[in-house]
Amino acid sequence: SSTSYSIERRNAAHGAAHVPSNIDHICDENIAFRDCGLTAMEGTDMDTKRSCDCCGSSKKAKEPDAPRASLRELYQFTSAFEKLLLLIGAMSAIACGVLMPIILVAMGYVFDQLGVSETLDGAKVMASRMDELLLIFMLIAAVFFVCRCVYFTLVEYVCQSQMLKFRQAYLKAVLRQDVSWYDTEHPEELATRFSEAIVKVQKGLGTTAFLFFEMLGYGSGSCVLGFVYQPEVAAITLASVPLLIVPGAGMMYLVENGSKIVEKAYAAAGGIAIETLFSMRTVVSLGIEPIFTDKYSRSLVGTRGVSVRNQTLLFGSGGLFLSAYLVMMAVATLYGAYRLAGEMEDSSFPYVLNKTVDGDLVELHYCADGENNPAGASMNQPCGVPLEMTCSFAFAISEAADTSITSISSLLDQSSTPAMDVDGDTTLLEAFGFESESAFRSFLEEEGPRNYTDENGGYYGCLVSAKFVMLAIFAIMMMGEGYAGLGTPLQRVVSAQQAAATILAVIQRVPTIDSFDE
Numbered sequence: 001s002s003t004s005y006s007i008e009r010r011n012a013a014h015g016a017a018h019v020p021s022n023i024d025h026i027c028d029e030n031i032a033f034r035d036c037g038l039t040a041m042e043g044t045d046m047d048t049k050r051s052c053d054c055c056g057s058s059k060k061a062k063e064p065d066a067p068r069a070s071l072r073e074l075y076q077f078t079s080a081f082e083k084l085l086l087l088i089g090a091m092s093a094i095a096c097g098v099l100m101p102i103i104l105v106a107m108g109y110v111f112d113q114l115g116v117s118e119t120l121d122g123a124k125v126m127a128s129r130m131d132e133l134l135l136i137f138m139l140i141a142a143v144f145f146v147c148r149c150v151y152f153t154l155v156e157y158v159c160q161s162q163m164l165k166f167r168q169a170y171l172k173a174v175l176r177q178d179v180s181w182y183d184t185e186h187p188e189e190l191a192t193r194f195s196e197a198i199v200k201v202q203k204g205l206g207t208t209a210f211l212f213f214e215m216l217g218y219g220s221g222s223c224v225l226g227f228v229y230q231p232e233v234a235a236i237t238l239a240s241v242p243l244l245i246v247p248g249a250g251m252m253y254l255v256e257n258g259s260k261i262v263e264k265a266y267a268a269a270g271g272i273a274i275e276t277l278f279s280m281r282t283v284v285s286l287g288i289e290p291i292f293t294d295k296y297s298r299s300l301v302g303t304r305g306v307s308v309r310n311q312t313l314l315f316g317s318g319g320l321f322l323s324a325y326l327v328m329m330a331v332a333t334l335y336g337a338y339r340l341a342g343e344m345e346d347s348s349f350p351y352v353l354n355k356t357v358d359g360d361l362v363e364l365h366y367c368a369d370g371e372n373n374p375a376g377a378s379m380n381q382p383c384g385v386p387l388e389m390t391c392s393f394a395f396a397i398s399e400a401a402d403t404s405i406t407s408i409s410s411l412l413d414q415s416s417t418p419a420m421d422v423d424g425d426t427t428l429l430e431a432f433g434f435e436s437e438s439a440f441r442s443f444l445e446e447e448g449p450r451n452y453t454d455e456n457g458g459y460y461g462c463l464v465s466a467k468f469v470m471l472a473i474f475a476i477m478m479m480g481e482g483y484a485g486l487g488t489p490l491q492r493v494v495s496a497q498q499a500a501a502t503i504l505a506v507i508q509r510v511p512t513i514d515s516f517d518e
């Protein structure tokens with residue numbers, strides 16, 4: 001071309017001696033090209049200009065934010081009846097979210113079974129408790145199914161109605177435009193642009209967007225449940241959340257922007273390669289191949305460093321994010337265990353029962369082994385190791401009240417306790433001297449430590465229990481999961497608002513000569 005010819009003539013006239021030694025510095029700070037153009041900025045000569053990067057050297061101006069339609073504009077085609085349906089759908093979605101942490105209530109019965117079995121080897125929770133657990137699971141599943149069906153059906157119905165109205169309004173708007181509009185808007189691209197935009201609008205109006213309300217109910221319900229179960233443990237778990245947020249935010253940033261950072265680093269190396277290829281004859285004539293080779297190599301080294309650093313930070317933040325869950329559980333569990341041990345000590349007292357045997361009133365002292373497991377009883381004589389009744393132990397007895405004494409015969413030395421009057425049909429509650437759970441509870445409230453019963457409003461269950469500690473920890477973690485799920489629906493809505501803005505720009509444009517004007 002004439003441009004290349006003039007460059008070569010200038011190269012021959014000046015020679016390589018005019019290539020500046022600080023070429024890299026000049027290229028980075030003084031030269032800006034557009035589309036690999038050949039116009040030098042003020043203060044540089046053609047030799048300097050020929051040796052500089054033609055792409056990627058100048059700073060790009062910040063692009064303006066994409067226009068966004070408001071929520072009112074996004075839902076402008078909805079009728080009053082459809083808005084009512086959306087309100088019902090949103091409430092149903094919130095109910096779906098709240099039901100998910102309610103499963104913890106059912107899980108509490110499972111923890112009760114595990115706690116009873118751990119406290120009294122061979123003891124079993126009453127069958128009625130398992131029936132209640134089954135009914136709770138069935139009820140949660142049924143209500144969740146109904147709520148999901150309601151909000152999916154209503155939201156999708158309104159969404160499809162809006163899609164029809166958007167399409168009709170857009171087609172009418174396109175047909176009403178004047179000729180000058182078609183000259184600037186590239187009519188051959190209208191169908192493609194509209195189909196891409198309407199898909200985004202549909203996702204922003206559909207059930208994927210209404211997952212926002214479900215996740216909101218999920219997070220809020222979990223938060224409330226955690227503080228109801230064990231406020232102090234829930235607060236400590238919540239205070240540990242920043243340990244989760246910081247690495248999680250870093251990981252999400254790297255996931256979303258890591259590839260852009262690497263691409264930007266590669267763009268610099270690509271710019272050098274493109275410049276060299278476009279100006280190969282100029283580079284060869286000036287004899288500056290080593291300069292560009294060295295510059296390209298240094299750029300690749302920097303790019304490799306960016307890739308390694310990104311991957312290291314990504315996996316490192318991911319590891320910290322996962323370990324933060326363990327730290328949260330460890331902190332809350334240690335605090336809960338400390339409180340639980342203190343309550344066991346506050347509620348402890350030797351279990352002694354006054355009982356009439358052959359017309360005589362005797363004191364029945366219940367004995368234990370070294371781990372406070374029941375080991376028979378002694379009449380009118382203290383045991384070497386007395387059985388210490390605690391709120392947790394009393395709760396286990398009440399939960400397994402109907403368990404046959406034969407199931408835990410290894411823990412009760414029947415031969416040394418004739419006053420207990422036990423046989424194969426004796427239940428656990430009867431072995432401890434009572435026919436009903438209410439009588440057992442009344443006895444413990446009367447004989448237990450007064451300070452503890454007054455503070456607790458009774459003897460059992462415990463103010464702090466292992467079940468409530470674990471459920472509070474799980475509830476706060478579920479809260480974090482629920483609130484973390486708010487991001488995706490919000491992104492869908494924002495994307496829909498931006499897409500709706502491009503559609504509404506056509507719909508709302510009224511030409512001077514309107515073919516639909518009556």
